Amino acid sequence: MSTKDYKTLLVPIDEIDQVWDKVKDLIKKTSDEILNENDIYQYLIDGTYRLWLIIDNSNNKFVSAGTTCIMIHPNHIACRIVTLGGTKLEDYYQSSLKYVEYWAKQEGCDFMEVFGRRGWAKILKDYKEECVLLRKHLIN
Numbered sequence: 001m002s003t004k005d006y007k008t009l010l011v012p013i014d015e016i017d018q019v020w021d022k023v024k025d026l027i028k029k030t031s032d033e034i035l036n037e038n039d040i041y042q043y044l045i046d047g048t049y050r051l052w053l054i055i056d057n058s059n060n061k062f063v064s065a066g067t068t069c070i071m072i073h074p075n076h077i078a079c080r081i082v083t084l085g086g087t088k089l090e091d092y093y094q095s096s097l098k099y100v101e102y103w104a105k106q107e108g109c110d111f112m113e114v115f116g117r118r119g120w121a122k123i124l125k126d127y128k129e130e131c132v133l134l135r136k137h138l139i140n
Contacts, residue, residue, distance in 0.1 A: 005058065006092040008099045011051040016044045019062075023053060026065035029085035040067055040083060049082060052100060054092050063088050068100060070107060078111040079104030093123065105138050112136045 011019055020041060028037040043049035044067065054064035064086025071078045079100065101112055114124065126136055 005056065006063070006095070007055045007057055008092070008096040009053045009055060010103060011053060013044070013047050013050075016041075016051060019051070019053065020044075023051070023062055023065040026062065026085040027067070027083060030083035035082075043067070043069070052096070054086060054096055056088075062086075064092070064096075068104075070109065071113065076111055077107075077109045078113045079107065079109040080113040080115070082115075089123075097124075101136075101138060110137065110139045112138060 049067040066084035
């Protein structure tokens with residue numbers, strides 16, 4: 001997907017190594033004692049996670065990198081946003097999120113999920129906070 005200023009790109013699994021050195025610092029910003037950039041890299045390579053890049057069209061540089069995974073629950077399938085690190089989030093998050101949501105629907109997901117800091121609830125207004133799990137139903 002492309003907006004006037006930014007492009008959202010889903011990186012094919014077999015191309016992770018081609019971009020990893022350019023985006024690993026963005027991913028590292030989201031690391032903690034439970035999940036670090038090395039763990040995320042392994043999940044990307046084995047296909048458990050998918051890598052999303054936001055590219056500034058004016059200079060063709062990566063401004064953000066995020067990861068998602070498909071979570072299969074007993075009665076639903078959710079696309080979980082696992083990590084998102086970068087800059088200028090307010091400039092592109094709405095259009096990029098719409099693209100990820102569209103992809104998730106194509107993958108059979110009926111929910112989007114975000115485990116994150118409470119501050120995300122202020123930004124993702126159409127998501128419902130559930131124990132700092134933000135969830136949005138994709139199918140009306």
